[in-house]
Amino acid sequence: MEHTSMNLTLKVWRQRNSQDTGSFETYEVKEVSEEMSFLEMFDVLNERLIREGKDPIAFDHDCREGICGMCSMVIDGKPHGPWKANTVCQLHMRAFKDGDTIVVEPWRANAFPVIKDLMVDRSSFDRIIQAGGYISVNTGNAVDANAIPIEKDKADAAFAAAACIGCGACVAACKNSSAMLFLSAKVSHLALLPQGSPERKSRALNMVAQMDKEGFGSCTNTGACEAVCPKEISIENIARLNREYMMAGAASE
Amino acid sequence: MKWSQLFTSSVGKKWVMALTGIFLILFLIVHVALNATIWANDGGKMFEAGAHFMGSNIVPRILEIGLIAGFLIHIIQGIMLELQNRSKRKRGYAANLGNRGSKWYSRSMGLLGTLILIFLIIHMAHFWVPNRSNQGWLLGPEISLYDEMREVFQQEWVVIVYVLGCFSLAWHLMHGFQSAFRTLGVSNKKYLTLLNSLGIGFSIIVPLVFALMPVSFYFGWIN
Numbered sequence: 001m002e003h004t005s006m007n008l009t010l011k012v013w014r015q016r017n018s019q020d021t022g023s024f025e026t027y028e029v030k031e032v033s034e035e036m037s038f039l040e041m042f043d044v045l046n047e048r049l050i051r052e053g054k055d056p057i058a059f060d061h062d063c064r065e066g067i068c069g070m071c072s073m074v075i076d077g078k079p080h081g082p083w084k085a086n087t088v089c090q091l092h093m094r095a096f097k098d099g100d101t102i103v104v105e106p107w108r109a110n111a112f113p114v115i116k117d118l119m120v121d122r123s124s125f126d127r128i129i130q131a132g133g134y135i136s137v138n139t140g141n142a143v144d145a146n147a148i149p150i151e152k153d154k155a156d157a158a159f160a161a162a163a164c165i166g167c168g169a170c171v172a173a174c175k176n177s178s179a180m181l182f183l184s185a186k187v188s189h190l191a192l193l194p195q196g197s198p199e200r201k202s203r204a205l206n207m208v209a210q211m212d213k214e215g216f217g218s219c220t221n222t223g224a225c226e227a228v229c230p231k232e233i234s235i236e237n238i239a240r241l242n243r244e245y246m247m248a249g250a251a252s253e
Numbered sequence: 254m255k256w257s258q259l260f261t262s263s264v265g266k267k268w269v270m271a272l273t274g275i276f277l278i279l280f281l282i283v284h285v286a287l288n289a290t291i292w293a294n295d296g297g298k299m300f301e302a303g304a305h306f307m308g309s310n311i312v313p314r315i316l317e318i319g320l321i322a323g324f325l326i327h328i329i330q331g332i333m334l335e336l337q338n339r340s341k342r343k344r345g346y347a348a349n350l351g352n353r354g355s356k357w358y359s360r361s362m363g364l365l366g367t368l369i370l371i372f373l374i375i376h377m378a379h380f381w382v383p384n385r386s387n388q389g390w391l392l393g394p395e396i397s398l399y400d401e402m403r404e405v406f407q408q409e410w411v412v413i414v415y416v417l418g419c420f421s422l423a424w425h426l427m428h429g430f431q432s433a434f435r436t437l438g439v440s441n442k443k444y445l446t447l448l449n450s451l452g453i454g455f456s457i458i459v460p461l462v463f464a465l466m467p468v469s470f471y472f473g474w475i476n
Contacts, residue, residue: 011347024347077348103348110341173350175360176338178263205254208264217341218263218334220362221432224354236440242264243438249259 005031006098010045012057013105018113018121024103034094038081039064039071041093058116066090066230069165072172073118074105079169079228087167087230107168109177111215122168124214125182129166131210132203133186135195154192161189163231170225170233176217181225183211184241185233191244201248208245266334271436273327274429278455280320285462292469294476297399304398308384328370335363358424359432365425372418379405406470419464426456 008029015022032041039061046056062070071088075081081091096102104118112120162185170181187204190196196203219238226235259265287307290299307313358365380401387396405411430452431445439445469475 074346074348077346077350078353079350105346105348108342108344108346110343173354175355177341178338180263208262212263215341216263217338218266220267220334220338220359221428221435222355222359224350224360227354228350235435236442236445239435239438239440239445242267242436243440245262245264246259246268246438249254249262249265252254 004034004098006034006093006096006100008032008041008096008099009101011101011103012118014057014117015106015114017116022114032093034092036093037064037089038073038075038091038093039089057118059118060120061089064089067165069167072107072120072122072167072169074107074172076103079107079172080167080230085230085232087165107172109168109171109216111177111179112168112171120168122166124216125166125168125179127214128179128183128207128210129186132199132206133190135190135199148194150193158189158192161185161192161233161237164189164229164233165231167230169228169230171216173224173228174217174219175222175224176220178219178225179211179214179216180219180238180241181229181233181235183207184237187241187244188237191240200244201251204241204244204248205252208241266330267436269326269330270334271433273323273330274433275437276319276323277327278426278430278433280323281459285459288466289462291399291402291466291475296476297397297403300399301397304384305395308388308395308398324373328366331363331366335366356428359428362425362428365421368421369418369425372414372421375414376418379411402466403470406467409471412467412471415467416464419460422463423456423460426460427453430455 010027010029011024012027013022014025027045029041029045032044036044039059042057042059049056060070060072062068064071066087066089069087072079073081073088075088075091080086080088082095083091106112106114106118107120107122109120111124112122115121164182164185166182168179168182171177171179174181187207190203191200221235221238223235226233260269287303288300290303291297293299380398383396383401384398386392387394406415431449434448435445439448
C-alpha cells in the first residue's frame with residue numbers, strides 16, 4: 001500500500017495551570033505519517049519540543065486502544081475528532097489531508113477545570129460514581145454467576161449502557177455542559193439488571209444530586225452527546241433516567 | 254425527599270418544563286380549533302359565539318388562571334434554565350460542533366422561546382387585554398373579537414409579525430414536542446418513532462393554520 005505523509009499546522013490550547021488564562025499556540029508539524037494515531041503525532045511534536053528545550057504539551061492518555069476513556073481532545077470543534085464512534089487515540093492521521101490546519105482544545109466545562117494544556121480534571125465523574133454507581137454485595141462465598149436468570153434483551157441493553165468509558169465527551173459536546181448521558185448510562189446499566197434493583201431508587205436520586213452539586217448543566221435533549229460518544233451510548237438512556245429519577249423521587253418519604 | 258427538592262433538581266426542572274410544555278400544546282389545540290371558525294364564512298357568527306363563551310363563562314375563566322400559571326412557569330423557568338446552562342461553560346470553544354451533533358432549533362429553544370414571548374406580548378395587547386378589560390365590569394361592554402381581528406389584520410406589519418411568530422412557534426415545537434415526552438421518560442423506540450412523527454406533523458400544521466388567520470383577513474379571503 002502506498003504510504004503518504006503530510007505537513008500540518010496545529011493550533012493547540014496551551015495553559016500552564018488552572019489559574020493561567022491560556023492561549024492558542026501554532027505548531028508546524030512536518031512529515032506526519034498517515035498511519036500514525038493522533039496521539040502519536042503529538043508524541044512526535046512533544047519530542048521535538050523537548051529537544052528544543054520547550055515545555056511539551058500535556059494531554060491525557062492511557063490504554064491507546066479506545067477502551068480506557070482517558071484521551072480527551074476537542075479536534076476542530078468535535079470531541080474525539082472527525083470519526084464516528086471513536087476515541088482520539090484511535091483516530092488516525094489518514095483522517096486529515098496535507099496542508100490542513102487542526103484546532104485542538106481541551107474539554108470545556110466548569111465541572112472539568114483545565115489542569116494543564118489539554119488535560120482536564122474529571123474527578124467530578126468519580127464523585128458521581130461514588131454517590132451510587134455501584135451495587136452492594138455481601139461478603140462470603142462467591143455467588144454463582146449464572147444463578148440469577150436475566151432476559152437476553154435486558155442483558156444486552158445493560159451491556160450497551162455499561163460500554164460507557166466515562167471519557168466526558170458528552171459533557172464536552174453538550175451546549176449545556178450536561179453530564180446526563182454519562183449518568184444515564186451508569187444508572188441504566190444497573191437499573192436494567194436484577195443485581196442493581198435493591199439500590200435502584202437511592203442510586204438515581206443520589207447520583208443526580210451529586211451531578212447537580214458538581215456544576216454540570218441540565219439536559220435539553222439536543223442529542224449532541226449521542227453524536228460524539230465513542231461508545232455510541234444511546235440518548236434513550238437519558239429518558240430512562242428521567243423516569244427512574246421521578247419514580248424514585250415521587251415514591252420516597 | 255421533599256417535593257421542593259424534587260422539582261428544583263436538574264431532572265425535576267426538566268419535568269416542569271415538559272409538563273407545562275405539554276399543557277401549552279393542549280392549549281394550542283383548543284385555541285386553533287376555536288379560531289378556525291373564522292373560516293365558517295358566516296360573518297363571524299360562530300366565532301363570536303365561541304369567543305363569548307370563552308370570555309364570559311366561569312369554566313374557561315377558572316381554567317385561564319391555570320393557563321396563565323402554565324405560561325409564566327414555562328417562560329420564567331425556561332429563561333432561568335437557559336441562563337444557568339450557559340453559565341456552565343465559562344470559556345467556550347474556538348471551533349464549534351454546530352450542526353454536526355444536533356439540530357439548530359434544538360439548541361435555540363431559548364432564542365425561539367424569546368421570539369415567541371415577544372410575539373405573545375404583541376398578541377395579548379391586540380386581543381386579550383382589550384377583551385378582558387371590556388367584559389362589562391371594567392371599561393365597557395364586550396367587544397367583538399371578530400371585528401377586532403378584521404381591523405388589526407389590515408396592517409401589513411402586524412401580519413408579518415404574526416407569521417414570524419408562528420414560524421418561531423413551529424421550530425420551538427419541532428424540538429419541544431418530542432423532547433417533552435423523552436423528559437417524561439418515554440424510551441421505547443416504537444413510542445418515540447410515533448411521537449416524533451406526531452411532533453413534526455403538529456409543529457407544521459398548527460402554526461400554519463394559525464399563520465393563515467391573519468393572512469386570510471389581510472387578503473380578504475373571509476366574507
